[in-house]
Amino acid sequence: MLDSSLRDWVNLQSHQNINTCFTCAKCTAGCPVAFAMEFGPHRILQMVRFGMNDAALASRDIWLCAGCETCATRCPNDVDVAALMDALRQISLAKKSRNPARDIADFHRAYLLLIKLFGRMHEASLMILVKLITRDLLADMGAGVQLVLKGKIPIVPERIRGTGEVSRMLNAEKRNSREAFVIRNSQFGNQK
Amino acid sequence: MKFAYYPGCSLHATGLEYDQSTRAALCALDVELDELRDWNCCGASSAHALDANAAILLAARNLALAQRAHRDVIAPCAACFNRLKVAEHILKTDSTRRVEIERALDFYYADATQILNPIDLVVNHIGLPRVRAAVKNPLTDLRVVPHITQFDDPEHPRALDQLLSAIGAQPCEWADATHCCGGSLSLTRANIVIKLVDDLVAHARDVNAQAIVTACPLCQINLEMRQTRADKLPIVYFTELMGLAFGLKESRKWWGKHLINPRELVSRYQ
Numbered sequence: 001m002l003d004s005s006l007r008d009w010v011n012l013q014s015h016q017n018i019n020t021c022f023t024c025a026k027c028t029a030g031c032p033v034a035f036a037m038e039f040g041p042h043r044i045l046q047m048v049r050f051g052m053n054d055a056a057l058a059s060r061d062i063w064l065c066a067g068c069e070t071c072a073t074r075c076p077n078d079v080d081v082a083a084l085m086d087a088l089r090q091i092s093l094a095k096k097s098r099n100p101a102r103d104i105a106d107f108h109r110a111y112l113l114l115i116k117l118f119g120r121m122h123e124a125s126l127m128i129l130v131k132l133i134t135r136d137l138l139a140d141m142g143a144g145v146q147l148v149l150k151g152k153i154p155i156v157p158e159r160i161r162g163t164g165e166v167s168r169m170l171n172a173e174k175r176n177s178r179e180a181f182v183i184r185n186s187q188f189g190n191q192k
Numbered sequence: 193m194k195f196a197y198y199p200g201c202s203l204h205a206t207g208l209e210y211d212q213s214t215r216a217a218l219c220a221l222d223v224e225l226d227e228l229r230d231w232n233c234c235g236a237s238s239a240h241a242l243d244a245n246a247a248i249l250l251a252a253r254n255l256a257l258a259q260r261a262h263r264d265v266i267a268p269c270a271a272c273f274n275r276l277k278v279a280e281h282i283l284k285t286d287s288t289r290r291v292e293i294e295r296a297l298d299f300y301y302a303d304a305t306q307i308l309n310p311i312d313l314v315v316n317h318i319g320l321p322r323v324r325a326a327v328k329n330p331l332t333d334l335r336v337v338p339h340i341t342q343f344d345d346p347e348h349p350r351a352l353d354q355l356l357s358a359i360g361a362q363p364c365e366w367a368d369a370t371h372c373c374g375g376s377l378s379l380t381r382a383n384i385v386i387k388l389v390d391d392l393v394a395h396a397r398d399v400n401a402q403a404i405v406t407a408c409p410l411c412q413i414n415l416e417m418r419q420t421r422a423d424k425l426p427i428v429y430f431t432e433l434m435g436l437a438f439g440l441k442e443s444r445k446w447w448g449k450h451l452i453n454p455r456e457l458v459s460r461y462q
Contacts, residue, residue: 015286032374033372036381064377064381067375068375070370073346074347089241090241090243103380104381107238107379107380108238108241108242109238111236111239112235112238112239112246119232120204120233121205121233123205123206130380140382146451147206150449151208152206152207152208160231162253166250169245
């Protein structure tokens with residue numbers, strides 16, 4: 001039987017109905033990073049519709065999406081493909097799916113960690129975390145040094161008074177979604 | 193005119209010259225900017241990728257701050273602007289989620305705060321006649337291509353072209369005005385961003401542009417850092433060109449902040 005559980009969850013999470021897609025593939029035609037993808041946005045969408053859940057969640061494509069929203073802008077049926085990609089990323093993390101682009105997920109985690117600590121981005125810290133994630137210590141050193149010398153990467157982070165409030169926003173979601181995902185995981189098991 | 197100013201994290205760091213030139217150019221048009229107190233990061237690409245709720249709350253907290261300040265917000269960064277607009281859209285159209293957001297942030301959304309990008313502010317609110325009147329050194333014969341400017345029409349933006357014409361520059365037609373630079377992939381998939389940036393720069397050269405004009409701090413740094421050709425194309429903010437055309441002395445301080453110094457290109461207008 002067709003497993004529609006991922007499709008239903010994606011629709012709920014991204015506040016839309018991806019079933020209106022009639023596969024014109026305009027999203028993939030205009031996607032700036034489609035050239036580096038395995039399937040491209042329109043095929044990822046079809047995979048979700050046809051119950052190929054694990055393949056969609058374990059594709060690098062959902063992490064390569066740069067979020068430019070060209071797809072959503074051009075879709076004749078107003079499918080927000082970028083929001084679909086976001087939903088798939090969140091579900092893939094919660095289900096601990098195989099992730100061939102783990103470093104991109106880790107980059108986003110590092111970014112949010114810094115917002116939790118300071119309430120704002122601190123680029124010098126982000127650079128250090130990126131180096132730990134990619135294990136490429138020398139990448140972009142020249143540009144990095146230049147930016148520091150030009151006073152464009154402050155060494156000391158700006159920390160806002162509302163840091164606690166901001167930090168709670170990011171933690172609350174983790175708690176809520178963990179509960180939701182427990183329910184969802186059991187659904188996935190039953191419908192296989 | 194007085195506005196709340198939401199610079200965002202980039203304009204306090206790698207987009208420093210965007211911050212300085214926005215303040216200077218708008219000041220020359222009698223716009224007073226009052227930086228939002230205790231603003232937080234909008235979450236950029238990472239929040240909406242990993243955490244749907246927090247992404248909206250992060251942006252909405254800044255809207256709540258602006259509402260408390262009783263001012264419309266100016267958001268120069270394209271990512272901040274986008275995130276604020278998404279939060280505003282949900283607050284305006286989805287009453288269930290609005291109540292959730294209001295409860296989480298302990299405020300009541302009054303729908304009284306406009307979010308404006310400086311391009312929109314200058315072209316549609318201040319008006320181009322006042323811009324023309326402020327020009328002291330028209331940027332005659334400066335061939336430029338405007339990039340990522342979908343603050344009016346997402347597919348065929350015109351506002352930045354009009355603004356550039358008003359300060360005497362010559363905006364060229366090209367197909368890549370709304371083409372993505374790859375955004376935050378720059379740090380994890382540099383090869384993808386290198387291809388996107390090299391294509392953009394090549395297409396700009398195809399129409400003999402002398403610089404790419406941008407309104408986004410992430411596009412700006414990606415376009416500067418990821419060009420691979422030896423002779424590099426300068427990437428400037430539209431606000432820098434406004435400052436230059438308005439004859440503002442502080443514009444001299446901006447060019448040295450760039451990784452690709454556009455001084456040679458702009459010196460004849462100074």
